[in-house]
Structure formats: structure tokens, C-alpha cells
Amino acid sequence: MKGYEFSRLLPSETWPLRAAILWPEKEVGPGCELDVDAAEGALHFGIKQDGLVVCVGSFLPQVHPENSELTYRLRAMATSASHRKKGLGRMLIQGALAELMKVQVKGVWADARHAALGFYARLDWEVSGPTYEVTNRGLHRLVWVRIDE
Numbered sequence: 137m138k139g140y141e142f143s144r145l146l147p148s149e150t151w152p153l154r155a156a157i158l159w160p161e162k163e164v165g166p167g168c169e170l171d172v173d174a175a176e177g178a179l180h181f182g183i184k185q186d187g188l189v190v191c192v193g194s195f196l197p198q199v200h201p202e203n204s205e206l207t208y209r210l211r212a213m214a215t216s217a218s219h220r221k222k223g224l225g226r227m228l229i230q231g232a233l234a235e236l237m238k239v240q241v242k243g244v245w246a247d248a249r250h251a252a253l254g255f256y257a258r259l260d261w262e263v264s265g266p267t268y269e270v271t272n273r274g275l276h277r278l279v280w281v282r283i284d285e
């Protein structure tokens with residue numbers, strides 16, 4: 137997409153959007169780290185406009201407890217509020233899944249916020265199972281996609 141560049145990010149480059157959008161009680165800094173951010177195989181992706189990160193998503197190796205084919209978990213997916221509904225989230229996920237396919241990952245899952253379920257559904261992810269509460273973060277459902285087909 138014109139003017140936007142998809143790339144790998146350092147974990148620390150995700151912190152500003154994580155703090156601004158997902159975890160507003162946090163300040164930009166190490167408090168925005170996930171314990172698995174530096175795990176072997178962890179991949180952080182972003183979309184930049186003029187060098188500024190406007191969309192982030194982290195793909196972390198974690199097998200879903202009930203489906204061993206879903207070996208990566210998407211966490212901390214966010215698009216800057218002023219850049220939403222322009223296709224950036226789609227661009228990030230498509231780029232990330234292409235990279236994961238190269239390393240033989242077969243499926244990705246996420247605990248998706250209720251407000252974002254429609255986004256995953258538009259990208260043809262499955263939405264399944266019950267609604268559950270994640271402490272301090274509200275209602276979620278499982279979303280997942282196979283990427284080896």
C-alpha cells in the first residue's frame with residue numbers, strides 16, 4: 137500500500153502502540169514487554185509511515201492448549217487510531233502469515249477482544265468457542281487461522 141512499509145520490528149518498537157492503544161495504564165518502556173517477546177522464534181512486525189510505526193503485531197511461539205496445530209499466538213495487535221480501516225491490519229497479518237509460512241508454521245491463534253472479532257472474521261479467521269473474561273481486558277474469544285493450505 138502506497139506510503140506504508142511492512143517490516144520486522146524490534147520488540148521495543150512495539151511499545152508506543154502497545155501503551156497507547158492496548159494497555160493505556162502503562163507507560164512506554166520495559167513495562168510494555170511480554171515475557172515471551174524475546175523467546176526463540178518470536179517475530180514482531182509493524183507497518184511504518186514516514187518511519188513512524190502505525191500498526192503492530194507480535195507472533196509468539198505458543199501452542200494452543202487444545203489444538204496442537206496452532207503453534208503461534210498473535211498478541212498485541214493494534215493499529216494507530218488515525219490509521220484504522222485503511223487496510224493496515226490486513227496488510228500486517230498477510231505479511232506476517234507469509235513469513236510464518238516460510239518457517240513451516242501451520243496455524244496461528246489469538247485471544248481476541250470482542251470489539252476486534254469482526255476484524256478477524258473479515259480476514260477469514262475462525263471465531264470459535266465460548267466468550268471468556270481476561271482480567272482487566274474484558275471479553276474475548278478464540279480466533280485462529282490455518283496457513284498451510
Ligand SMILES: CC(C)(COP(=O)(O)OP(=O)(O)OC[C@H]1O[C@@H](n2cnc3c(N)ncnc32)[C@H](O)[C@@H]1OP(=O)(O)O)[C@@H](O)C(=O)NCCC(=O)NCCS
Pocket residue numbers: 157158191213214215216219220221222223224225226227246247248249251252253254255256258259
Ligand atoms: C482491530 C484493529 C487492529 C484493526 O486494524 P485496522 O488497521 O483498522 O484493520 P483493517 O483496516 O486492515 O481492516 C480489515 C477489514 O476488517 C474490518 N474491520 C477492522 N476493524 C474492525 C472491527 N473492529 N470490527 C469489524 N470489522 C473491522 C475493516 O472494515 C476491513 O474490512 P473490509 O475487508 O471490508 O475492508 C484496530 O481496530 C485496533 O487497533 N483496534 C484496537 C486494539 C484492538 O482491539 N486490537 C486487537 C486486539 S485482539
